[in-house]
Amino acid sequence: MILLVVLSTFSVAVGNLKVGVEKGNWIEYNVTYTGIPTQGHDVNWARMEVLNVQGPNILVLISSKYSDGSIQNVNYSLNLETGHLIDNFIIPADLNRGDSFYAENFGEITISKVENREYTGSMHTILCSSFNNNTYFWDQATGVSVEGITQTEEYTIHTIVTDTNMWISSFAGVFDFSSIFLVSSVLLIFFIAGILAILRYLKMHKERK
Known part of the structure; x- marks a missing residue:
């Protein structure tokens, strides 16, 4: 099983809340x-970048690519204390089952389940909650949304993480180790072959004498 390797353990406590992201994520x-889907929801790709973090305030740039190929870039100011979370992109970090956070559009949201799930080749501790036709999955360590499902009578939307710089899988570390081992093995073979060639040359030179 591939285990999660967190690139940054950055976490800032703000009152009883923890901010799990930092600038550049x-x-x-x-x-x-x-x-x-209704107009504005026909998105097929999205990217969120953290531009700045100051206390509970998180400034993010969200880029959305629509079905017609157009891309929209919008800055949003999130606030974990006031519950201004837009679409719950980022919630407080390190929550557990039974914990709750405030979202101005939905009120108090309670974490109903905590489970291990695999995303981008890594195992994560995931927080789950369902309400108002929405099911959310957040990474516990960062509070960042990794998957979401919206179901209505007219449409179903499924959003899932495909790439991030907030973590890497241990596969990368295994790959690096394997590469080093392979290069070392090749060099060792050449070294041994060189030694054998020298010994054979010395032996032949000695026999000629």
Whole structure:
């Protein structure tokens, strides 16, 4: 099983809340849908980048690619204390089952389940909650959304993370180790072959004498 290797353990406590992201963090999503989504929801790719963090305030740039190929870039100011979370892109970090956070559009949201799930080749501790036809999955360590499902009578939208710089899988470390081992093995073979060639040359030279 591939384990998660967190690139940054950055976490800042703000009152009883923890901010789990920092400037420069980014995450990308693939978005698929069935049916006919309402205007503005026909997105097939999205990216969120953290531009600045100051206390509970998080400034993010969200880029959305629509079905017609157009891309929209919008800055949003999130606030974990006031619950201004837009679409719950980022919530407080390190929550557990039964914990709750405030979202101005929905009120108090309670974490209903905590489970281990695999995203981008890594195992994560994931927080889950469902309300108002929406099911959300957040990475516990960062509070960042990694998956979301919206279901209505007209359409279903599924959003899932495809890439990020907030973590890497241990596969990368294994790959690096394997590469080093392979190069070292090749060099060792050449070294041994060179020694054998020298010994054979010395032996032949000695026999000629």
